[in-house]
Amino acid sequence: MYCCRWWQIMHTHPFLPTIERDGDAAAAAQRRVEHITAAELPPASLLSRAARRGRRAVSHWLWRRRLGALGPKSYIDWPAYVVGGRSIAVGVQVSVWHHARLEAFNAQPGVIRISIGDLTSIQPYAHIGAAESVRIGRGVSIASSAYISDHDHDWCDPGEPAVLNERLRTAAVEIGDFVWLGERAIVLKGVTIGAYSVIGAGSVVTRDVPPYTLAVGAPARVIRCYDHERRLWTPVTQ
Numbered sequence: 001m002y003c004c005r006w007w008q009i010m011h012t013h014p015f016l017p018t019i020e021r022d023g024d025a026a027a028a029a030q031r032r033v034e035h036i037t038a039a040e041l042p043p044a045s046l047l048s049r050a051a052r053r054g055r056r057a058v059s060h061w062l063w064r065r066r067l068g069a070l071g072p073k074s075y076i077d078w079p080a081y082v083v084g085g086r087s088i089a090v091g092v093q094v095s096v097w098h099h100a101r102l103e104a105f106n107a108q109p110g111v112i113r114i115s116i117g118d119l120t121s122i123q124p125y126a127h128i129g130a131a132e133s134v135r136i137g138r139g140v141s142i143a144s145s146a147y148i149s150d151h152d153h154d155w156c157d158p159g160e161p162a163v164l165n166e167r168l169r170t171a172a173v174e175i176g177d178f179v180w181l182g183e184r185a186i187v188l189k190g191v192t193i194g195a196y197s198v199i200g201a202g203s204v205v206t207r208d209v210p211p212y213t214l215a216v217g218a219p220a221r222v223i224r225c226y227d228h229e230r231r232l233w234t235p236v237t238q
Contacts, residue, residue: 069091071118074094081101083103084104084107085102086104087130094119100126103127113132123183143180143181148186176192176195180198183202186205191205196226197214
């Protein structure tokens with residue numbers, strides 16, 4: 001039944017190329033596909049647009065009840081994993097994509113442990129955890145699977161391993177305005193990243209990064225800085 005339905009769609013859908021039985025069918029289909037432009041594709045219906053806006057409005061209302069603050073035109077896609085919402089503040093026009101993980105431990109009303117600035121974008125599977133303070137500036141781009149944390153477990157005593165104790169070691173994290181964290185980048189406790197800096201994909205940031213610099217590696221080190229006069233990213237001499 002499904003095969004018959006697929007064959008019917010292939011022969012009747014107005015936006016799919018028909019299959020030629022004679023000659024070079026693959027080449028003919030390719031030529032037809034090349035003639036299909038974005039202008040020929042059907043626009044989203046008013047009903048679907050209204051439904052999308054309605055879902056966003058309901059989601060925004062629900063998240064506002066859970067979070068310490070949620071600015072206008074901000075959204076958190078479902079599903080999302082949020083712990084300690086009362087201690088999480090989200091600014092204006094912030095986009096948090098699906099499967100993001102935001103954790104504010106020891107949440108208390110009026111105590112903000114995770115602060116996300118206006119216009120920031122957090123991509124899928126990003127993880128932000130705060131036991132003390134994580135401050136993210138305006139217009140920050142956080143790529144997929146990035147990890148930001150202001151704490152780790154107390155592992156110093158082998159006789160009392162981390163899995164058996166509940167002690168955390170914390171130090172505040174601050175990420176400046178318009179920073180870009182590449183995919184799977186890791187920012188550890190006590191780090192400050194200056195404004196307009198770029199952290200390469202897969203890098204592990206263990207110490208401060210100055211503004212207007214590019215840092216890569218594990219541990220991350222600065223390899224370029226921005227020359228405002230020449231308007232170029234220039235290599236850093238070690």
